[in-house]
Amino acid sequence: MASIASRTALAGPALPLKARITPLAFQLQARSRKSNGAKRTLASSAATPQDEAPPEHDSRPKKVLTKAQKQFLDSALRVNQAGELAATLIYTSQNPPIIKAHPHLRPLMKHMYDQEAGHFKTFNGLLAKHRIRPTAMYPVWYAASSLLGWSTGVMGREAAMACTEAVETEIGDHYNSQVRELLVWKKEAKDKGETLGPELEALLVDIRRIRDEELEHLDHAVEQDAKEANPYELLTGVIRAGCRGAIWVNTLWFLAAMHP
């Protein structure tokens, strides 16, 4: 133990030496620490343990959303549904050429497709439950994402993975900004002595989970040599710009964000 400590000390560690413990010792410490209710020290938009366990009986009043906040939620869920529609269609149309050339990718593609289909189902359910209008450009996104999936699939495995990488990067940023906004509301509510309410808390948990799964797809795509795609900069640049443009279009009041 001491020799390891001295070796790492020469390398200039940022952590104090007593943090250099074996994995088992770390786990045991962490478990005993959890029962003391220790706080996380890193600030991140990942879920904290306090968030995951909803209070049994929260007697604080539920925050009443302003009109602007309701419109933000409407617009956000509408864009999310359009995005998941695009994702499912991209995977559906990428699949045949990719699987034909690389049969070993079948399980991976199926896994990613199943997760996207689950996300799509989640957002469909939310839109139907809260009577939110879906995007008016539904057929346009249907055609565009099918075309994108098919053309990158035909270009080859690397190009298809580069497309996935580009789309998932933009989607990750997009979901992150939504989580940030919801966390701002949560803080505002807490300052006033209110809670967000069970629905919004559930939405926050859902969007975090979906964002994590999208970033997992990003990692899979990079593992599958996304960076080896031949016109890599051009491909990812065009696709990322297209995604940002699509998200922007979906916020235009007269096309998709318009209140019915």
Place this chain on the structure above:
Amino acid sequence: MASPAVVRTILRTPAALRPLLLRAPRAAYHEQHHDQATPYGDAERTILSHALAYVPAHGFTQEAITFGAKDAGYLDVSRNLFPKGTFDLVMYHLVTQRQGLKDRIQFPDETMGVGKKVRSLVIERLRANADAGVVWRWQEALGVMSLAENIPASLRELGLLSDEMWFLAGDTSVDGSWYTKRASLSGIYAATEVFQTTDQSTEFKDTEQFLDRRLEELRVTGSAVGNTMQWMGFQGGALMNMLRSKGVRI
């Protein structure tokens, strides 16, 4: 109810600013009964609800509003609360009937199809017009709604009614058909309502048959379009698969 302070406040505010006296509606996130907050304040609601009782006799006119205001204990001049005049009365009737639709009809039978439920909802809404006694004055209301400055609000209300009917019928589709369903039901409802204003049959039997014919047309057209699109999809897919089986890399 008719406190002098309230009336003084109303009369002192310039006509254009009187809507600002209304309390802004607030609602928690997307409760199931959303949009229950009407844009009417207490005074407006009282006057208009009393005025509706005078519509069968006096039609959708300023007279009805004046009688309603007097009935509710307000001064005659309270009709200045309604800058759009008779259109406010028409809209009040439309909004209250739309929001009351879910209380008028429930569907305990789970096996009833969405189409049948939509038919029941349209008939119930038309019956509500009859129950309120406004059917024989409805042509006046349609005239008022078709004035240029009132058309956007009227169309919006028709769209909201169509959305409400599909929601109460249990439709949960959120793809492109969301728009086509609401647009077609708006058209059918508007046509049937106009037909009802000239229907003299007992219990509006002719109106129901008119509605049935329109719904049948919609069903036939919808399935024709759907089947054609499906056929085109199959042809396209078959062509792609055939080329792939020949070795073309697509």
